[in-house]
Structures are given as C-alpha cells and as structure tokens.
Amino acid sequence: MDLKNFSKDAVVGVVGVGSFGTVIANMLAEKNKVLVYARKEEVVEEINQFHRAQNREFDPTILATHDPEELCNSCHTIFFMVPSSGFQEVARKFAPFLQPYHLVIHGTKGLCLDLPEGKDLDSLKSINRRRILTMSEVLQKETVAVRVGCLAGPNISKELALSQPAATVIASKFNEVILEGQRLLRSERFQVYGNSDIIGVELSGVLKNIIAIAAGALAGLGLGENAKGLLISRGMVEMIHLSKALGGSVKSVFGLAGVGDLVTTCNSVNSRNFTVGYRLAKGEKLSEILADMEEVAEGINTVKIIKGFLESADLRAPITENLYRVLFEELEIEEALQFLMKYPFNVDVDFV
Template identity: 35%
Template sequence: MQNLKSIAVLGAGAWGSSLAAIASSNNHQVSIWSRNGSQTLAQVVENADTIVSAISMKGVREVATQLQSLPIPPKAVFVTATKGLEPEYTSTPSQIWQETFPSHPVVVLSGPNLSKEIQLELPAATVVASTSKDAAEFVQLVFSSSRFRVYTNSDPLGVELGGTLKNVIAIASGVCDGLQLGTNAKAALVTRGLTEIIRIGNLWGAKTETFYGLSGLGDLLATCNSPLSRNYQVGYQMACGKTLTEVLAHLEGTAEGVNTCQVLMQRAKQRNISMPITEQVYRLLQGEVTPRQALDELMLRDIKPEYSY
C-alpha cells in the first residue's frame, strides 16, 4: 500500500468521524479537531499531509481564517467534505478554502455517503475532485478501501454543487413521502429536481455530465430515499404536521438544505432562473405555504415540453 500519511480531520460530527475512521482503518495517522476537543487547531494540523474539513457550512470561513495564522505544512492538501453555500457571498466551501490558501491544492470529496451506513462499514463509493490531478489521486489513495470506493474527477465545482443542491430536493422528497403521494410522484419529483440542479449548476460553471455521476444523481438518490438523511427528515416531519422550528430542535446535526435553499432562491431571482421545486421548498420553509399547497402549486403549473429546444 501507499506510504502512510498524517491526516487532520476538522469536525468530529458523524461525517468527520466517518472519514477519520476510514483513514484510520487504512493505517494512516489521524487527528481530529472539534471546538470542544482537547487538542488545538495548531496541534492537529501540525505536520499534516492532508487537512480534511468536515465542519458545518456556517463554520467554514471562521476556521479557515484561524488556520491562516498557523504554520501549515507547505505541501498539505486540503479536502473539503462540507455540503452547503455561504449565505453572504454564495461561495462554496472549496472556494473559501482556495481563496484562503491559494498556494495549496483543494480537493472536494462528495458522494452518496450516509454517515450511519459508513459507520456500519456498509459498502459505498464517493468522488474526489480537483483541478490538480495529482492532488485528487493522492486523496483517492488515502481513502480507498475494500468498503469505500473512491473515484477521481476534474470538475470540483460540479462535484461540490451536486452534493449541495440535492439537499433542497431531499427536503421536497421527504414531503412527498410524508404526504404518502406514492412512487410515481417521487420519481417525477427526483427527475425534475435533477433538471433544476443541472440548470443552476451549468450557470455556476459546472459540467452537465458531473451531475449524472455519483456526486450528483448518486447522492440525490441516496438522500431522497433514506430516512437517515437529515434533509429528508425535515421535509417528512413537516409533511406530518411539525413546524420547521420543531423539526430542527430535535434533529441530530445540521440540515444544510434549509440554508442552501435560501441562498439558491437569491441566485435564481438574480439570474431569472426557473426553479419551481426549489421555490416551493423555500416557501414551505418560510411558512408561506403548507406541504399540500406546495404540491398543488407544482402540479398546476403551466404545461410545457419536457426539454426546451
């Protein structure tokens, strides 16, 4: 196997812990940092070959800024495993890391990876993407195992956006199941949801084919069909009568789709992009419509061709 590396994982939540366990099972030296942990950021990143960010979106810029003042090993590779968008600048996590550390390669890790299944050592696959082929292949070697298959990709923005944007559709999917609308409705929702993801992803600069891969369609299928998905749970429980505040108060971890939906609507309005599913999820989260009213709005839209020619 490859020579062993020193891996720093930032974030001790379910996802960070899962990635740390995978790297550790490959016999790498792994250190984990969390806000309530015993080790400082400086101690964890000292001599790190790879710095993995698995913190929630709201903490990314703050932690990146803190790291900026520390002596980072010159050849360290940054890996971002956060799925979200920054509200103020609509930046993705990798854009924040690359802006903060312009001389270091940044790799995006994303795929259909429900943390609880990873912890049970069930088989899974993911994608690592970077503009640096060497960096992507380096990270591929760090995390590849008999239970975790890792593919490389040269479209980091597309890989990142696939994992981020699908969270909004996962909320809609939870609503669909909570209202017991059936398989036909769910299939239509997920398919049209993918169309929305590709539409705004292309505008952002991502490649269409990336969204048909593991980090796009793959992740969309996983989160739209599993009660283990926090975003799915938001939609499902709201469809069952709970308020957003009630759902979030009892949710383990962060449902990034709630924040992502607001950022997406900002961008869609600015660019005059049609995103009907995202719009109804936004109105639901804002308390403007009930789950049933959101469904009616989608079903009663003007009829149109499936594709615009």
C-alpha cells in the first residue's frame, strides 16, 4: 500500500476492526488521518476499496493494512481494540515493531492469564494475582512499549456510531498519554476524562461485565427494577472488594469506568454481556448463545478467572461464584437467585 501522500501529517493507528475498533477509528478520523490494522487481507482490501467491511462503514479517509510493521512505522499513537482472547497473540505479533516512543492505548475490557507451560485455564483450581494480567500488563510484558494507557467507560458501540453523546476515561501512569488521548478523541459529543489509576480503571471495566450478565438474567426472568437495583448496588460492593484485592483503587470503581459503565451495561440490550444473561434466563444453553454471537462477551472468561482467583485469595464474591455455577455447572438461574436472596449480607456499606 502506498502511504507517501497519506503520511505527510501525523497518522493514528487502530489495531482491530470489530464494532468498537471501527467506531473509534471513525471518531479519530474526524480530526486525524487513520490507518487501521486487520488480520485478513480480504478485509483490508474491502476497507481500502469500498470503505466498508463486515457490514461496518468506515470513514472514506481511513486506510487499512495487514502489516504490523507498516502500521508501527507510520503511527506514533496506536489504539489496540482487540478482544482479550486474542490480545496476547496480537501484542506478540506487534512486539518486534513497537518502540518505546510509541503511545499505546487499549480499549479491551478483559483479562489474560500468564500460564505455566502446558497449562490452560480449565486445568487450574486456583489462580494468584501474578498470573492475572490486565491488557496494559500484557502490553508491558510482551513489548517494549512504556507509555501505555487504556480507554474505558460506558461506550456502547451502536450508540457511539449514531453520534449520541457519551464520555470515556483515558487512564495511564503517564500524563502525556492521557493528554494525547483527550486531544485525539474529545469532541462536542464525546467527553474524555483522565485517570492515573490505570489498573483500577481496567479492573472496573472488567468486573462490571460479570454484573451485566447477572442483570441480563434478571431481565430475562422479568423480575423488575427493584431486583435490578439490588443487584447493581450489591454488584458495586463486590466490584470494590475484588478491585482492591487485585490492586485497583476504590475511587476508580466510583468513576465513569466503574459505576458509570456498570449502570449502562446493566440496562442495555445492546450490551453483549447483558444479552448472554438474558438468553440464559430464557432457557438457552451457553454453548448455543456463544455459537451465534458475532463478538466476544468478555464477562464469561472473566467469571472463570475471578472464580480461580477467589480460590487462591480466600475471598467471597457471591454474585460471581453463583454466576460461575450457572454458566459452567448447570445451576438453574432461579436457584442462584434464591441463594443470593438468602445470603447473609448484614451491612449495607462496608467499604468506607
């Protein structure tokens, strides 16, 4: 691909062209030249020729490549928008070409495991914290990238694609990453906040997916707003305890990437995690749901990982534990709900 004329000005890179990656690329293209990376050559050709791919429209100024070296050489700032299941593999593919001068911001709300040789998640009874990697930790482990950040918040792709008002958080230990993310993305309809607690922000975005699955199940059972209010409030308490145990700040859970995203995904039929819970409550099997979902519901893998972490940390997280039993041990949702209603929560707020 000829980038001679394209690279006269600064170019922003986007890795991944799923629903969220496409939306972010289009938002960036309003003020910047954008180069996106897609793994499949046919997807790259479709974007470059027709400005569309996988039934998604791309800004006509966006160009695509399937060459990691080309993207890294062309771009100073790169947004990684890759599902957690493939994040480590993609990071390794880009590792030879990423340099310490790159600014790397990811938008993935999931966790990855640093596993012993020959082991997989299902073979481990317990998982300690050093085995659990957020996506920023994956980038720092697999590449020489130093200035790493994350993007998190109530950012449902379908609403962003319709230019509906929204906000997000750019989190990083490096202020220049926050400022650059704000400069590139902020607009009249998209507010961008900053936060230095990158681990807390990442964990908030990850843990709320668990509660979103449970909220979808409540909706599928038709149990009303009182039950949802109970779930969200107790879910936030569970998120706070888990985030603290995993190294995050309580403040981030109370922010846009925590409670803001939690409330949004627990009320949205456009949330993949909410949809999984809803369909489970309607009697579908998890295998059936996953078979026809176009994109990953990150909360499913997160439930597995956090359940393993609970075993090693001697912690209780009743919503997560019972959701694990529903997803992987065929516990009926009604039984899980009865257990939670009888669980002896004696104190409303126990984290202040």
